[in-house]
Amino acid sequence: MTETSAPEGGLTPTPNNCPLPRIRSDFPTFNAAIDYAARSEKGMNFHDMRGELERVYTFTRMREDALDHAARLLDMGLEKGDRVALIAETSPEFAALFCACVYAGIWPVPLPLPTTFGGRDNYIDQLAVQLESADPRLLLYPAEIAEMTKEAATRKGCMGEDWDSFASRPAPPCDLPEAEPDDICYLQYSSGSTRFPTGVAVTHKALLHNLYGHAASMELGGDDRVASWLPWYHDMGLVGCFLSLISNQVSVDYLKTEHFARRPLAWLDLISRNEGTTLSYSPTFGYDICARRISSQSNVGDRFDLSRWRVAGNGADMIRPDVMQGFVNAFAPAGFKASAFTPSYGLAEATLAVTVMPPGEGIKIELVEEERLSGSERNLSRPARYRAIVNCGKPLPDMDVEIRGENGEAKGDHQIGKVWCRGPSVMHSYFRNEDATRDCLVDGWLDTGDMGYMADGYLFIVGRAKDMIIINGKNHWPQDIEWAVEQLPGFNHGDIAAFSIETDSGEEAPAVLVHCRVSDPAERISLRNQIADKVRSVTGMNCVVELVPPRTLPRTSSGKLSRAKAKKLYLSGEIEPLDVAA
Known part of the structure; x- marks a missing residue:
């Protein structure tokens, strides 16, 4: 494989634009998309851990x-x-x-x-x-x-x-x-x-339809350029930051995922250094870790230039408004605009994207009462509590989104239920798994397994149905418990996993696994009690609090917390809690 070199021997990155007219994914097959992209001068640029260009392809x-x-x-x-x-x-x-x-x-x-x-x-x-x-x-x-x-x-x-x-x-x-x-x-x-x-x-037709819809929703233009560290085994990295760039003829700068994990700010260096970089996506935790790394530095405006970044995509996990605000606070001196944030919702079963926020609208939230989220009766003896729910945008072209109740009935605006979608981007099937396919594909509609509501044509996601904690007939979202604990000093995003377990008495109770970074026995006891009090204030119940060593909680390949796996490892004894005296 050859590399493109400048006359003086240095590497020349592929251009943002070239004479070949851009076609937004309007091809019969992905083969045809590759053929057309190969007629351009554009391509992929691979960078090392420090963001230095090492291969042009x-x-x-x-x-x-x-x-x-x-x-x-x-x-x-x-x-x-x-x-x-x-x-x-x-x-x-x-x-x-x-x-x-x-x-x-x-x-x-x-x-x-x-x-x-x-x-x-x-x-x-x-x-x-x-x-x-x-x-x-x-x-x-x-x-x-x-x-x-x-x-x-x-x-x-x-x-x-x-x-x-x-x-x-x-x-x-x-x-x-x-x-x-x-x-x-x-x-x-x-x-x-x-x-x-x-x-x-995923068929050629489904792929190309989704790539067209995504490009159209982001208003992809002739001079746009992408930077990415997302892994290619996850749909957002594979489809959104690899296949889409071929099908829409966009040059891209890549940083390996493991390099981002070691040096997160190299991602922002990449965006700053490569003139014309306008699009880049990340799950919430990517923005969070960058804001935390830069918090102690004062040269943000000197080191970075994020003024050209017009689509800062958010997806792949629950979008945290507080984290996004933290990123804005940290990088506004470098020219980053809050309006660049582009929330989206999608899943591999719909190829990639289902909804995308129109560019420039930024993060929009609605404050929703806890009782509405859990479907329970309002407790009038205590003040109402609210959670900020992020607007995930409008459906892609030709994508229908519907909210349904437990009996399959369609819900109206601001009514919470299961999210279903239908359109040419929906998957063909689960490979060699007819039962699983029948479970989620009904008359062309895909049951996403997520809960949310629609409002004025926009989709709001509130959580995964399978993660719901149901105790004494009352529903609790694990995110609410985890976010409450994160408000205590010393915790980072992803330090807490909440789920339900059966206690020795045979009753269900919330359990919370928490990364612990203190070694003093007295401090551990105090920390456990603080966490228990915090969860009690959210759920109204006592909970099982287990302090576990840092980096113990499992994650999926895309970096998301896996509550189901954390529960399994905890119950099997593979996650061993730290000793905390009574």
């Missing part, structure tokens, strides 16, 4: 490499409809291999890197489970993780090869299969896919 070069790889796959005997699992490292190799699979009619299956799991054995176990589900003929991976990936491939009984060895195979000329809009383009495993993973089968 034009869409033209990517297509050439992809066609060679497609010939290699077919020469190995793979056929249209087979699966190839790809370890989704943010790299030119993965980009070319993904597109190669698409050209060959083979379904690429992006799988996570080991950095998102707790150790070697856990990663191998998780990879083996996903390989069992996807049933690929071949697993391709970076050479540096060959030992782990080979072991997972051996368990599944599929062929495994590092991508350098694969690239050395012969690539004899061949005829590529014809792609149709209704063909499956790829399989996407959601970030929560753990013990029983479900691969979302």
